[in-house]
Amino acid sequence: MSTSTVTNKKLHDGSKWGNPGPMVYDMSKFGMWLFLGTEILLFAMLFTGYAIYYMKMPEDFHNSAKALSTTFGTINTIILIFSSFTVAWAIECIKKNKVKMMNILLVITILCGVAFLVNKYFEYAHEVHIGNLKLANMQWLGGTGRAVAESAVPSMFFFIYFVLTGIHGLHIIIGLGLLTWVLVKGIKGHFHSGWYTPVEIGGLYWHLVDLIWIYLFPLLYLVA
Amino acid sequence: MAAAEHAHNENFLSRKGVWEWVRSVDHKRIGIMYLVAILISFVIGGVFALLLRTELMFPGKDFIDANTYNIFFTMHGSIMIFLFIVPGIIASFGNIFLPIQIGAKDVAFPVINRLSFQLYVVGVIIIGFGLLSPADTGWTFYTPYSAKSGTSVISLAAGAFVLGFASILTGLNFVVTVHKMRAPGMHWTRLPLFVWSIYSASLIQVIATPVIGITLLLLIFERIFGVGFFNPELGGDPVLFQHFFWFYSHPVVYIMILPAMGVVSEVLPVFSRKPIFGYKAIAWSSIAIAAVSFIVWAHHLFTSSLSTTVAIAFSFLTFLVAIPTAIKVFNWLATLYGGQIDLKTPMLYALAFVFLFAIGGLTGLYLGAVGVDIPLHDTYFVVAHFHYTIQGGTVISLMGALYYWWPKVTGRMYNEKIGVITFLLVFIGFNLTFIPQFIMGISGMPRRYFDYVPEFANYHFLSTIGAYILGIGYVSAITNIFASTWTGKKCGDNPWNANTLEWKIPSPPPEHNFHDIPTVTEWPYEYGRKAG
Ligand SMILES: [Cu+2]
Numbered sequence: 073m074s075t076s077t078v079t080n081k082k083l084h085d086g087s088k089w090g091n092p093g094p095m096v097y098d099m100s101k102f103g104m105w106l107f108l109g110t111e112i113l114l115f116a117m118l119f120t121g122y123a124i125y126y127m128k129m130p131e132d133f134h135n136s137a138k139a140l141s142t143t144f145g146t147i148n149t150i151i152l153i154f155s156s157f158t159v160a161w162a163i164e165c166i167k168k169n170k171v172k173m174m175n176i177l178l179v180i181t182i183l184c185g186v187a188f189l190v191n192k193y194f195e196y197a198h199e200v201h202i203g204n205l206k207l208a209n210m211q212w213l214g215g216t217g218r219a220v221a222e223s224a225v226p227s228m229f230f231f232i233y234f235v236l237t238g239i240h241g242l243h244i245i246i247g248l249g250l251l252t253w254v255l256v257k258g259i260k261g262h263f264h265s266g267w268y269t270p271v272e273i274g275g276l277y278w279h280l281v282d283l284i285w286i287y288l289f290p291l292l293y294l295v296a
Numbered sequence: 297m298a299a300a301e302h303a304h305n306e307n308f309l310s311r312k313g314v315w316e317w318v319r320s321v322d323h324k325r326i327g328i329m330y331l332v333a334i335l336i337s338f339v340i341g342g343v344f345a346l347l348l349r350t351e352l353m354f355p356g357k358d359f360i361d362a363n364t365y366n367i368f369f370t371m372h373g374s375i376m377i378f379l380f381i382v383p384g385i386i387a388s389f390g391n392i393f394l395p396i397q398i399g400a401k402d403v404a405f406p407v408i409n410r411l412s413f414q415l416y417v418v419g420v421i422i423i424g425f426g427l428l429s430p431a432d433t434g435w436t437f438y439t440p441y442s443a444k445s446g447t448s449v450i451s452l453a454a455g456a457f458v459l460g461f462a463s464i465l466t467g468l469n470f471v472v473t474v475h476k477m478r479a480p481g482m483h484w485t486r487l488p489l490f491v492w493s494i495y496s497a498s499l500i501q502v503i504a505t506p507v508i509g510i511t512l513l514l515l516i517f518e519r520i521f522g523v524g525f526f527n528p529e530l531g532g533d534p535v536l537f538q539h540f541f542w543f544y545s546h547p548v549v550y551i552m553i554l555p556a557m558g559v560v561s562e563v564l565p566v567f568s569r570k571p572i573f574g575y576k577a578i579a580w581s582s583i584a585i586a587a588v589s590f591i592v593w594a595h596h597l598f599t600s601s602l603s604t605t606v607a608i609a610f611s612f613l614t615f616l617v618a619i620p621t622a623i624k625v626f627n628w629l630a631t632l633y634g635g636q637i638d639l640k641t642p643m644l645y646a647l648a649f650v651f652l653f654a655i656g657g658l659t660g661l662y663l664g665a666v667g668v669d670i671p672l673h674d675t676y677f678v679v680a681h682f683h684y685t686i687q688g689g690t691v692i693s694l695m696g697a698l699y700y701w702w703p704k705v706t707g708r709m710y711n712e713k714i715g716v717i718t719f720l721l722v723f724i725g726f727n728l729t730f731i732p733q734f735i736m737g738i739s740g741m742p743r744r745y746f747d748y749v750p751e752f753a754n755y756h757f758l759s760t761i762g763a764y765i766l767g768i769g770y771v772s773a774i775t776n777i778f779a780s781t782w783t784g785k786k787c788g789d790n791p792w793n794a795n796t797l798e799w800k801i802p803s804p805p806p807e808h809n810f811h812d813i814p815t816v817t818e819w820p821y822e823y824g825r826k827a828g
Contacts, residue, residue: 089321089406090808095476099404103472106502110464114506117540121514121525124536132531228531231523235514 086267097269104273108280111243115284118236122291125228136229137296139202144195145293148188149285155184156282159251159275166268171258174271178255181278185248192241199230233292240284247281250274307804309706321406324805326413327391328705330383333416335774337379338691344372346767349729351746353760355753362746366432367447369744373435378456379420381690382548385555386501387412387466389697390494392705394470396798397488399479399816401808404472412465419459426451434744436545439526439537443518450519453512460505460512463551467501470494479797481816488796488820489578493558496582497551500589504551508544511537535601542593550589552686553653554582556693557624560646563700564628566794567643568635571821574627581620588616598669607666614664621657625650635824640792641715645696648723652688656681659734674744677737680730688726695722695770698777703791707803708784714776721769728762795820 086093126133162177254274257263263271308324317325348368351360360368395403403409426448433442433449442449474487474495487495515537517523524530526537565572572578594602594610602610628650637643659681662668672678703709732755737743741752748756790799797820801809 090401091477099472099476102476103405103408103468106468106471107464110468110502110506113503114510117507117510117543121536124533125531128533129531228524231525231530231532234521235517235523235525238517239510239513 084262084264084267086269093267093269097272100269100273101276104276108276111280111284115236115239115287118232118239119287119291122232122236125232126295129228132227133229133295135296136227136233137292137294139199140233140293140296141195141198142293144191144198145289148191149289151184151188151191152282152285155181155188156279158184159278163268163272163275166258166263166271167265169265171261171263174263175255175258178251178258178271182248182251182255185244185251185278188244189241192237236288236292240281240288243281243284247274247278250277306807307802308807309804310807321402321410322807323391323395323403323406323409324705326409327388327393329413330391330416331388333413333420334380334383334388337375337420339771339774341372341375341380342767342770344368344375346763348372349760349763352748352756354757355748355750357747363432365746366434366744367430370431370434370452374423374431374452374456377435378459379423381552381686382459382463383416383466384552384690385559385694385697386470386494386497386551387416387463388694389559389701390470390555391466393701393798394491394494395473395477396801396805396809397491397796398474398477399482399797399810399814400473400477401810401813403469404477405469408465409469412462412469415458415462415465419455419457419462421455422451422458423455426455436541437512437515437537438541439515439518439534440528442515443527450516453515457509457512457516460509463501464505467498467505470498471502474498479813479816483816485576485579486816486819487579489561489572489575489582490555490558490796492579493554493561493582496586497554499583500547500551500554500586503590504544504547507540508548511540511544514540535597538597538600539593542596543590546593546596547586547589549686550585552690554585556649556653556690557582559693559697559700560628560649561624562794562796563642563646563696564631565821565823566700566792567638567640567646568632569638569824570631570635571823572627573630573633574623575819575821577623578627581623584620585617588613588620592617592664595664595669598666599673604666611664611666615661617664618657618661625654625657639716640699641710641712641719642696642700642792644716644719644723645692645699648719649689649692649696652684652692652726656684656686656688659684671740672737674742675737676733676741676743679743680733680737683730683733688730692722692726695719695773698774700792701798702777702780703784703787704798704803704805706781706784707786707788708780709787709791710777710780710784715773718769718773718776721765722773723769725762725764725766725769729759729766730762732756732759732762795822 086096088096091099158177159181162174162181165171165174165177251274254270257270308322317329320326347360348365351358351365351368391403391409395401429446429448431445431447431449431452433445433447433452437449437453442453474491478487514523514525518525518527524532526532526534528534561572561578592610592614594606595614598607598611659677663672663678663681699710699715736752736755736759739751741748741755787803789801789803792799797814797816798805800814
């Protein structure tokens with residue numbers, strides 16, 4: 073590894089909590105994979121719910137899904153696949169000590185994530201406008217029982233759409249936070265070819281978020 | 297190494313002050329904070345139990361009305377489950393001793409370990425907010441009632457959600473720690489059985505907890521946004537909630553009980569001076585229990601719209617759990633056979649565990665059989681069965697762990713005489729509380745009822761007396777052990793003459809556990825065969 077570029081600073085050797093760098097890398101990756109496992113299980117339950125209700129009311133799913141804009145969905149799918157590519161490239165860059173290129177690619181990835189959310193916002197606004205989504209009956213602490221039926225969303229498909237995309241959106245936000253943290257460290261020059269565990273961990277998480285969307289897209293947009 | 301130099305005279309408790317505790321990432325300190333937190337929760341949950349028992353002492357309304365009664369049993373259940381027994385032995389003694397037992401200086405991710413405890417505190421605070429208008433759904437949150445109840449179901453569910461996160465982080469940390477941080481020579485076949493059990497339970501935590509997370513989130517969405525996932529008025533299915541809920545909540549009982557079995561597997565060989573019998577069988581049965589636990593959940597739904605075929609299938613799957621469990625019990629008995637049994641307090645608790653848990657497990661078979669479960673469902677038989685397994689199992693084992701390991705944590709010995717007397721109070725109180733509940737259950741007394749017919753009056757009266765004795769027993773037993781921290785005699789590094797690694801370092805343990813990481817050359821159960 074070339075240390076000539078950063079001579080005035082002591083390079084982070086990756087050791088943490090008294091463990092050597094390679095061990096930290098190993099443990100962090102293992103831990104992240106386990107965590108991704110829990111995330112997949114979390115979505116698996118929602119997919120199970122989807123499957124059960126799809127079998128119960130296929131017409132509802134077909135008809136309701138028509139109301140979704142495939143264009144919006146397709147654009148978002150392309151954005152996320154592209155961002156998965158840029159984050160993977162960023163990891164390759166840091167392995168070759170190209171810090172600047174890594175930072176640029178991380179910025180592009182983050183911008184993609186933001187673009188996804190903006191797009192999603194317009195989509196939600198559209199659905200609310202035509203009445204498929206109603207954020208009715210805010211009820212926090214206490215309060216009395218409420219009449220759900222007349223005010224809430226009329227279709228099971230839209231419940232599931234709302235819950236799945238909402239929780240996925242939350243994951244995008246968490247992923248963005250993670251990547252921003254990595255970027256800040258990257259700009260500060262923490263990473264080099266001998267220590268890039270956080271970049272890889274952040275990248276892994278971002279891949280998962282993308283992967284889940286790849287499943288959501290056909291289930292929600294193409295089911296019509 | 298600078299740390300190693302002063303490790304000789306400095307132990308992990310040397311640095312004083314609240315801030316030192318709050319900012320610490322030391323697994324031992326985090327474990328102790330968890331231990332104190334869960335024991336406080338245990339006492340609060342216990343007070344609710346005693347209030348319930350007091351109301352039930354005589355037929356009719358005595359001092360609280362039916363609605364308050366609903367709130368109290370919800371508080372009792374939620375506090376005991378979410379705040380006390382799920383973190384339980386894993387987060388407390390698992391944290392303190394798992395890294396030491398495998399010869400590591402800490403867990404894999406110390407900061408995440410601290411985050412786990414911080415999330416626990418946040419969860420407690422969120423649940424605390426709910427006390428403004430306490431929930432009355434029971435700890436099971438069954439829909440559709442939980443979607444409609446006018447009480448603060450949201451904060452209880454949100455709190456449990458956050459606690460679930462804390463639980464995942466602990467489990468994840470332990471799995472990685474056991475895989476990656478074992479000392480040289482600490483092969484899987486040399487791992488202490490406590491580590492095996494914590495490892496299995498951690499796997500369940502990692503796999504099952506996301507499911508309850510999403511279920512509670514859906515319930516919260518249902519209340520906030522009017523989403524109708526479980527609401528029949530909107531085409532949803534309330535039984536789906538029960539499936540989701542029990543898909544987590546059945547495995548979670550093994551998160552509670554596996555570490556308890558681990559404690560017993562440590563204590564029995566030490567106090568009978570014999571190698572543990574059937575090491576591999578006990579280790580693998582932990583993994584087997586973890587695996588089987590995921591395919592039995594529907595035995596909680598025998599009375600809610602399962603087809604006969606499915607019900608019978610789940611009934612047989614449930615019986616499967618009995619096999620690895622029985623393997624453990626027989627191996628424990630074989631360990632005792634021919635040993636020089638030393639009836640110190642930890643051993644008394646371990647023996648009580650085997651006895652009480654066997655009753656709990658066997659009555660579980662009654663409930664797992666479809667035909668028998670239909671009449672017994674939702675009666676006091678279920679209440680008694682559950683308390684025999686979880687209180688007679690996990691709580692008794694936690695008490696044993698306290699008496700076994702606290703002298704290691706502080707380096708001071710508790711008062712043995714008080715230890716034995718308080719144990720007897722707990723043991724007698726426990727059986728007096730729950731044996732009448734078995735009888736009432738068989739005779740048809742439904743659970744969660746505020747009032748009852750006069751036929752049950754004597755049983756309820758006895759059960760309440762038992763609960764008072766039990767309460768006094770627990771409080772005095774816990775006081776005895778914690779008092780030893782200040783008043784106990786110094787007891788050296790290894791008062792029990794035990795072989796696992798934690799007994800080979802000073803008491804209290806040094807800040808980084810080991811001066812030099814040890815090299816392990818044998819399993820830890822060579823009792824009796826060699827001198828010592
Ligand atoms: Cu069960």
